[in-house]
Amino acid sequence: MSYHFSAYTEEMMKTNELKKIANDVRIDIIKAIHAAGSGHPGGSLSAADIMTALYFEVMDIDPDDPEKKDRDKFVLSKGHAGPALYAVLAERGFFPKEDMMTLRKLGSNFQGHPSRGRVPGVEMSTGSLGQGFAAANGMALAARLDGSKSRTYVMLGDGEIQEGIVWEAAMAAAHYKLDNLTAVLDNNGLQIDGRNEDVMTVAPVGEKFAGFGWNVIQIDGNDMDQIVEGFAKARQCKGRPTILIAKTHKGQGVSFMTDQVGWHGKAPDDEQYAQAMKELGGEI
């Protein structure tokens, strides 16, 4: 009994630690977007927990050697959530946090959408939706050709999957049995013009990917335990790619941004910024 009890608490401690990091990531996201005066807080906040889990628990990466051979790779196909990627990389130690506060400014390496080669740890330039998915497939194919243990992770937005290339890539990943690839759908239900179902219905997403030959796992994408468990299950699946359909809340962590379409692509003003920092426990 005592053994089980200690294992349980260790697990809980790990989860609490990840949650704390995810909160810090949220603080960095809001700070950077506020400093930039523009950007995409909603979809960055919805994805923050998943990306924290990837970089702090799931992936084999080394901040001191971002190009390490056989490293796991993450492609943020929904590139507009770049601030979340920058924040997680900063928290993980790829570069000092202050650096990303130049986000979106002239001469900054922290481009409005991630640009490969400019920021350590960014594996693919994204922003034009759907392309990161295909590129991630290419990385997974290359890893297989090289006999590498490297795993590739790719995050998609739910609005993003309206792009045709997403389904071309979904077909190809299943055809090539890319079990070294795990996709995550940040299923926050909202896109620029409104709710998915009002703009262009994407549901049922799980059935769609299952129909394309994928192993589908449904999780709450803002629940750290479920996220970590989902990735662990994905790793066990052989012979086909896995997608985590992660139900999330856009703007998660900041009350007035949560599930609000209007917070897809705008920066908080000073008053909103102060309110967000207060809620997240961040220093202004």
Next chain:
Amino acid sequence: MTEKIATREAYGKALVELGKKNSNLVVMDADLSGSTKTAGFKKEFPDRFFNMGIAEQDLMGTAAGLALSGKTVCASTFAMFAAGRAYEIIRNAIGYTHANVKICATHAGITVGEDGASHQTFEDLALMRVIPGMTVVNPSDGVSAARLLEQIVGIDGPCYLRLGRSAVPVIYKDTDEIVLGRAVQLKDGNDVTVIATGIMVNEALIAAEELAAAGISARIIDMHTIKPLDEDIILKAAGETKGIVTAEEHSVIGGLGSAVASLTSEKHPAKIAMVGQHDTFGESGKPEELKKKYGMTAADIVAAAKTIV
């Protein structure tokens, strides 16, 4: 009789040879391996060949991922769908990341023939040329196609190689020097310069004979690399002859003609006459009939040259 071979045939054969030398070379296609001639590589190196199905956007995006993981990738499909349909993926996933992908596009231009306008692209050189860092190559025959393929595979970064469907006369000998980025002066002349690219180089050579018979001395240049452009040879021609005829199996908007006109207007204004597709779509027909109807033959080059001298 002159030996004839389609540049796509030469490409397919050269790929197999390169595959033997370079184990890092990966070839991809979009359900056209029999036509693009990547099937030979597929047969020889099945593990390093990926058919992406009829999905050109995914072809280019996946090619980018393979290349950014260290592979040298040749991605083939018809030029219409490579440069056209997948354009923005080439621009963002391959161009912007400077991925080591060689887009080897076949069935370019009017000589696609019977398939008609939907498959005849006159826009690809323009579309590719405008992408920063993209090398753009349009060989005139089988020998130069093979040689230039080897050279683009040897450099790092994105390249577009334009290949044709129809068999075209062999212009070069195996011993001839063909260097990426350096145009070849095939014939000297003092009156007029014809700068041709792709299958129009052979037409230019025929035109030179007709012009000679009319007492006009034409300098003939094979501009096999559209980007980076061999500026020196163009400016020299602008200074030494009365004007320049450009000849391409491509729209005169945005292709070789535009490149030459843009350069000379800035650095050495010259009289220019452009032979190519003049802002119109093609149609079904035999390649030779189409070349004639749409003004891309030796006779059209001769007529253009006469407007200059």
